[in-house]
Amino acid sequence: MEITITLPESHQPMTIRELLENEWLVPRKVRHFLRTRKNVWLNGEPALFHYEAAAGDQITLLFEETDYSYQPVQLGNPQIINVLYEDEHLIIVDKPVSMKTHPNEPTETATLLNHLAAYLAQKEQRPYVVHRLDKETSGAVLFAKNPFILPILGRMLEQKKIYRRYQAIVWGKLSKDVTITDKIGRDRHDRRKRVVDPRNGQPAITHVQVAEVSADKTKVYCVLDTGRTHQIRVHLAYQGHPIVGDPLYQTKPTKRLMLHALELHMTHPFTQEKIIAKALPGLW
Template sequence: MSQTYQFKIENESGRLDKVVVELLPTFTRSHVQQWIKEGDVTVNNNSAKSNYKVQTGDIIDITEPELIPLDVEAEDIPIAIVFEDEDMLVINKPQGMVVHPSAGHPSGTLVNALMFHVKDLSGINGTIRPGIVHRIDKDTSGLLMVAKNDLAHENLAAQLKDHSSLREYYALVHGVIPHDKGTIDAPVGRSKNDRKKQDIIDDGRAAITHFQVLERFKDFTLVSLKLETGRTHQIRVHMKYIGYPLAGDPIYGPRKTLPGKGQYLHARVLGFNHPKTNEFLTFEAPLPKLFEDTLTELRETR
């Protein structure tokens, strides 16, 4: 059911969108701007623009649009919650789990699990849905942020956009990298030859990956990678581009060279400023058992 609010301007001043956020601090400015655009905010019973300068005595009426439920079934699927408070969660996603439902994966996803386990989740874009702030591929394991409210969602998304968050991955790649560290700066976009793949293309989106060698084996290298950007398949495409594709990668690398299904890629470290307290939090997730067991075998045959 929609909620309505009415305010009389007394001491507030400035743009309408800014003032409404001051009056209703649980909502984000982008939300409010959308309401104004759709006519859900009126001034003296008249529509107004976001940049309208409020005047003393103005009567502002606000109708909060009703959220549309997401047509996704809640499923009792176990998930590893690394951190949780009233604003957000950090999840350790297992390899093989899809983040969002799709035509090929209508159930069994992280979203289905969150719908069951978590009561309050963000409603960005006016839809009741789990606030997945960023994604990792189905066969990539590791840490993900999930927002419980829209303020947290937008704050965490902004940190990803301005590169202030920390994301470190561990990957096992084919070949022995001679350099101890390096930076890959190459634009990533949809492949012009295969629409299911990403590729390095001149008109792609800027993408930067920093890597550091952790351990060398006979035919493989263990590396840590830090992202400045978060393009689709960025690490997988970048490592293939420099000649060291990820082990187990069914799209960008040689298949069936090591046990398991999918690439050896793990989102091991996640750091960010808490959306409410601004405290910088850092979380680590140990490597999955198969990844660790494979490293043990490679060390024994080195």
């Protein structure tokens, strides 16, 4: 695998070692291999780790197949993939409702990761999971296309540098915007579920914006400061406004969970390009 990156104009000068270790989060073992094999090039010439790189410089890294591990998945149907954004390093796709993000068993073939693996196999590339959506939730999901960028995207997610906006329809009338801060923990009686747990739960923050109010439902937009399992679903249900169609947190039968990952915004870590991916939620 060969990765070539041109440092953007805003990039501050730093050594190759600092770039690999602190900015690109290359694991220590892989950095060792890059150094001993002399597999780092600066502007087309072999480079040592103490060389300085600045804005406009071109860095090329050569990786061996064994430098990074990959868990193979069964190939699904590439025709299912709806691409919202794609470049050589990452891809954002629109996940259909009632589809798992990734398999839990090696024999599974019908998850989003299976279908994306088939799509990328045509380009001799592989998908790596950055984050996930619940099976019942549709919308924008980000994947890495190589293991080099994977930890960088993971750090961006942790540092809230990847903005995700959700659309939901809830039961009842919500009269004003609200920020929900109740802690979330596991349900001791049902392993599938999460509950508000003020004592033992993990911190969770959901910002809810009211969009439209009808006779018995409200359309809202949600932005998360944290990424707990079922966070939006648990928080809204605890407020007395469960999401329409939620099979776990409400009892009224409907066709689907009305929760959709509407937008994903981020700044590309290599090019500094502003990326805005939108997954339209259909008629609702």
